[in-house]
Amino acid sequence: MPRMTFIERDGTRRDVEAPLGLSVLEIAHKHGVDIEGACEGSLACSTCHVIVDPAWSDKLAKATEDEEDMLDLAFGLEKTSRLGCQIVMTEALDGLVVRLPQATRNVMNG
């Protein structure tokens, strides 16, 4: 089974199993990594914002316009920012590294 690494807000690296076909958001939830995902992956918020390690960002499918629209609203955006719900695990992504941003904005909580 592929594996991936989350770098948490305090810098801790969490190396976890990453089942094929699950999104980075779903993998985070499966392992108790603190990513919110307020809209449960329906592209209606930016609370699953992650920063992809630059070594991996070119290997991902390009973000759709809808994903870019949601990223517009994310806090702490960086060049390789993506939404965790839109990255789906494949064999090619075995070893993927993403970092959690310092803050998120949940528009649902106002």
Add this chain to the structure above:
Amino acid sequence: MPLRPNRPVYLDNQATTPCDPRVLQAMLPWFCEQFANPHSVEHAMGRQAGAAVEQAREQLAALIGAEPRELVFTSGATESNNIAIKGAACYAAAVGETRRRVVTVATEHKCVLESVADLRAEGFEPVMLPVRPDGLLDPAVLAEALEVPTLLVSVMAVNNETGVVQDLAGLAAVARHAGALFHTDAAQGVGKVPLDVAAMDIDLTSISGHKIYGPKGVGALYVRRRPRVRLAPLFSGGGQERGLRSGTLPVPLIVGLGEAARLAQAEMAAEAPRLAALRDRLLERLQAMVPGLVVNGSRTARIAGNLNVTFPTATAAALMAAVPELCVSTGSACSSAELEPSYVLRALGLSDGAAGRTLRIGIGRFTSPADIEFAATALAAAHSRIEA
């Protein structure tokens, strides 16, 4: 001396234009009857106001070849220019972008020059390029400046004093080739010359309502989505307008801007030759009566309604004092309170003396042939009196 008009003749349409009565009619219901907050999506009145805002967004988008959701409403072109320039720089700094150069042109509006200059304190490198004597930016001069990796290039579509039209498509291509963002302050260009932000490959465009027969206090910023252009907002707030411009939207003003855009799109093709004919008539009459009159800026790359002329002897101030029934100006309204000669004219190579003998004449939608006749006769008569 020509017959005195019973109200002042207004030939300063680059300072501002009168609100078109059709624009005012479109705005009126949105003050007292349909006053709801367009962000109140929970009730019918709010949703109606929201729909009116979105219709205006579509009308303005159609005028410049944008998608409606690429437009952010603002208070006017000054705010749009500030958001575009400072917002692009702040965002770039936040994501660790290393490009630090920001390039603009000596003849830009003050708010662009000042926004770019303000970035120096944030660690950016402002560069101000000269123009040719005809007022146009040489693409080779831009290309040379962009040999240093550049974050943003800002070049106005149409100059507010000379009416000179820059080759935006050509300049944007130079910026794209160098990997820089391209912003244009199109306050004087929208609705006057055809603009297509997609075809011209422009990333950011500032728009003003009151230069196109709409109300004062409203404008817009085009922010490209494909490829995505990101800006850091200057205002904190409720996240309206894609988070870029928080604050309750002024529905009546936005409806007016939309209607003004619709009228401009429908009438621009017929209006431009009509204004050009009036402008050419005025110039012909002035040249016949005032030998030595000089036109500043390109005669061909120029909007139809603008004339910028240097008189041989009389100062602009003396001419305006001698013809109080005529509303013209010495330079941009924003800078004319200063006694300093126009920096735009000096950038074209005019001496301080020549700049001081120069009038900006702006012909608009409501200018009549009689207005032109009065202006020509009165200015020529005043010039002879002052000369004598």
